[in-house]
Amino acid sequence: MLLKDLRTAVLDANLELVKRGLVLYTFGNASGIDRAEGLMVIKPSGVDYDGLRPGQMVVTDLDGNVVEGTLKPSSDLETHTLLYREFPSIGAVVHTHSEFATSFAQAGMEIPALGTTHADTFYGPVPCTAPLSDEAIGGRYVHETGLAIVRRFAATDERAAIDPLAVPACLVAGHAPFCWGRDAHEAAHNAVVLEYCAKLAYNTLTLKPDADGVSQALLDRHYFRKHGPGKTYGQG
């Protein structure tokens, strides 16, 4: 993909978030990466979505150095760059403060896989990070936000690693969701579906606090219906 096309794809992803009601004012950002060139395209910081043009997108390298563009990149830049460095399979990152996903993040709760709507996109619960320590917050905070996500996906003594493409989203405790995908279109789509699943989970848990999640069999069936070599959904 040419850098020019990536700018347009990243802008389109940003606008999809607005169209779907996921961002209030400038509370969100999307980026995409050109792995061959080692360059990233990201929304400028605090700029209105109305009238935003591809040429206003900021190009940086994977250390966050601005390569092209006269505007300052999103203040969440270092979270994006860290995710690209640590999750080599992803091609785009989206951050929003969408209502229900953010509410779970504020509660410090993961979004459990309560139904097939969730299982069609997320192969398991959407996890929530541990709270950031005061040291992390006082230090390289934006970078530490990315680290908290990466740590949550890594294997520990108690749990297995999570494949970032199988569960393409994470809640940052006390903050909001980060989502990703193989490209900008998919990352924005995942952010929209995450918000919908969060809303369903909110309703379900307020109706029935001890609702069971889907069985492993149902999770497998729905996830692999839409993903991987054996997928049967769609025209592809």
Add this chain to the structure above:
Amino acid sequence: MLLKDLRTAVLDANLELVKRGLVLYTFGNASGIDRAEGLMVIKPSGVDYDGLRPGQMVVTDLDGNVVEGTLKPSSDLETHTLLYREFPSIGAVVHTHSEFATSFAQAGMEIPALGTTHADTFYGPVPCTAPLSDEAIGGRYVHETGLAIVRRFAATDERAAIDPLAVPACLVAGHAPFCWGRDAHEAAHNAVVLEYCAKLAYNTLTLKPDADGVSQALLDRHYFRKHGPGKTYGQG
């Protein structure tokens, strides 16, 4: 009804679901049947609603064999065909992941008949299936989804059979609602009313968890006001 008209009616039903906010992206589908010809018209799988045309609808027989059309039918095809075979009185089927009906399905709860809005369309609670077994999920899953609905409407030692036209909807546990009607227009209408009743029931139960349902007398009065030979509602 000519097959050409059925294609248009089925497309219109799909678009009504979008217009009423019942489907996100491609999460829904509608079909209709021509009983005389033994042919069914259904939405293609995973195709955007924008710009969808009658000619893109897929025609199959009641065993799900594609008779006309170049696109793959909805991945829920076998649930539709089973419902047509088992419920001979119905003429159309609609499946959505609409927010509140899906939330009840995820909670594994029926939608109780809590008021006259519900009773005007559904002659009793909208039931929820038993969870599918791992064997059913691992086997002919889409067909088994239909079977779970059919079993929920059949008589058992504990309960009477439910007439599918009297209660034209069922929640599939952990999944989402299926609705139906005598024709595509009615099936879509029932899906919209179901979502509205689910929302009312959610609000009611979160306000007052032990809310009583309507009395049998009120259920009778409202249901038969709009249905059957003695109906008094509307201009008909």
Add this chain to the structure above:
Amino acid sequence: MLLKDLRTAVLDANLELVKRGLVLYTFGNASGIDRAEGLMVIKPSGVDYDGLRPGQMVVTDLDGNVVEGTLKPSSDLETHTLLYREFPSIGAVVHTHSEFATSFAQAGMEIPALGTTHADTFYGPVPCTAPLSDEAIGGRYVHETGLAIVRRFAATDERAAIDPLAVPACLVAGHAPFCWGRDAHEAAHNAVVLEYCAKLAYNTLTLKPDADGVSQALLDRHYFRKHGPGKTYGQG
């Protein structure tokens, strides 16, 4: 007011309900009365709001006999006529199944006066009727619905009478709200404000189930700020 103008005012009230999201499909109706002529104008039964014209409104006398119009009047006609006969101060009646007011009706709960938004329009809680008996439901049901409202506003040994213009709305248990006002514009406005107050009350009670209502002093201050000879609100 000429009957011609009343038809237009009643149609406008019906359309205001649609515009404000209070009615799904045909689930609502408005009427107005010409007390001098003893004639009432009401929406026809089950007719779509799109394209509805003043000439389609139905004119009846206060016993519900159709005087002008070729369409059948709303199936709730006898509730309207009873309210006009029993509440001589009102000039219009509106019935909806609006989401939150209906949810309180389904819970059999009154809407308490929890804040000044409520007190600006309703001088006390919006009451909920007792459930209708099986005899009432099996008899002249629509008339009995009106009777249940009238009884709820009458004095009893335990409580004082309620002035219908001071609290221009009532919830019918297991059913939905009826609202009214001095004219069709005001009745529709009251229905819209009722739904807003019901939503606020729902949020407040789910946040804090034992929330206190406003004090009598605050109720007086806000209600009389907008009503009666000493009102200070607006340009009038």
Add this chain to the structure above:
Amino acid sequence: MLLKDLRTAVLDANLELVKRGLVLYTFGNASGIDRAEGLMVIKPSGVDYDGLRPGQMVVTDLDGNVVEGTLKPSSDLETHTLLYREFPSIGAVVHTHSEFATSFAQAGMEIPALGTTHADTFYGPVPCTAPLSDEAIGGRYVHETGLAIVRRFAATDERAAIDPLAVPACLVAGHAPFCWGRDAHEAAHNAVVLEYCAKLAYNTLTLKPDADGVSQALLDRHYFRKHGPGKTYGQG
């Protein structure tokens, strides 16, 4: 700023409230002040927003005497004037009955700082006043409403003073929010963000009633990211 420009800015702030869904009918008002001239511009009372023009804004002095304009000023005038006199750093005031902020006010609850969305705009919980006494309500009620806000921001034996620009909003118990800012644009923006934060807090607390607020470190980090000399957000 010329008085002419202030009229336009105040009108724009009023219209932003409508556009963002914060006001139903005429339930809200915005004002702005020209400190050099000692003059205030405020919305007229009970006038529809549709077609409202800058010339209809009412100009008063800080005692509430009308200096220019033929319409009556907002009935909340004396709350606005008091806030301008007591909070010399603010340049505009906005009052709404927005849904979720009003629900917290009705519950008599502050809006806790549960996440970074809140911390980006409000440096701590958004407080709620004590209930007004019957004497205050029966006396100069609108003035007393302002006093209750001012008292809530003043230091007491139990708590420190709150800087009105650091927490630019207050809930009035049993009533609704008042917001402010350095200018009319910022005050309206704060009202919109307050409503969004109230919605997130409602969801969070109904999911997890004992949710912890953000840490002091996170509050500092996010607030000072967007405010003060060290701010890094945006292009400024």
